[in-house]
Amino acid sequence: MKLGVILFSFFISLSTFAGAANPANGKAVKEGYEIGDKLPNIVAKSIAGNDIKLSSLEGKLVLVDFWASWCPPCRAENPRMVEAYDKFKNQNFKNGKGFTIYSFSLDTKQANWKAAVAKDKLSWDYHVSELKGWHSPTSNKFGIRSIPSNFLIDGDGIILAKNLRGEKLELILQYYQKK
Template sequence: MKKSIYLFIIGSLLGLTLTAQTPEIGQLAPEIALETPDGDTIKLSDLRGKVVLIDFWASWCAPCRRENPNLVGTYQRFKDTEFKNGDGFVILSVSLDFKREQWMKTIEDDKLDWPYNISDLKGWKSAAAKEYGIRMIPASFLVDGDGIIIEENLRGDRLESALKKHRVWKLWR
């Protein structure tokens, strides 16, 4: 009986580990395809050729909201930058909200004015959150122009440092 219980527990833990794996640096970023507030579908693969920050967040997440001004500033500084493997920087904001009104209000209030705000409004049950093994937010992945994950969980100064590390340095700048 005890042996059966232990095997059940170990099997359950292994099952959890196998079903919610987080993609790793050096791997191809899993595809994401979700709708914008306007109802258009945006896919991660549509952004190939650019450096993309996939940012998982929600309007109800206080740490996410505190990070938004940094994202806005970083986006403004780097959106037209040439990188070693990508031309330009974009943010793919994946909201884990449940309510459309709160999601849209936060986009406006926090001035998240990049064109790639997406959500399926399923919260933690979001297909994208499952695909990326998201268990807490904020969470982020930096993806190069070929769709390869090159950094993860960048916040504050770490995001800007990572972008500087991957940009093309020109002597005439």
């Protein structure tokens, strides 16, 4: 019962923030890094060297995940992210069609990054990095001080939740799923 009350309170606070920031409500949305803000765009290189813009994923629910191959907690989290991706990638959400992950690596060595993506079977298409580790301009701009760190954004780029780990990711995706 206590867990149910905690989860209910958590979801109500999330829906309150997300609802207040919804452009459909006619309210201005500021760009920023807090729940209810529009997450700034990211443009970074894929493993193949192509630019991938976060904004190209507009219309989907996107988990923007900051991680690295050398980070044990990140690697431990990867199986849960793969499971969530496989389960929700083709689902419809309250403000998004489909779910994907935009993985931003804080690696400095492309070979290590590429090997971790393959070994952990990170099957989504959006893997990017600046290959500058903690000196990454993007991670610094986003205030990333520890990893794993992530933002869940809706189809308009509005931050719905932050730092989802473990079963929280799946619970939040279920909450925002169209019924």
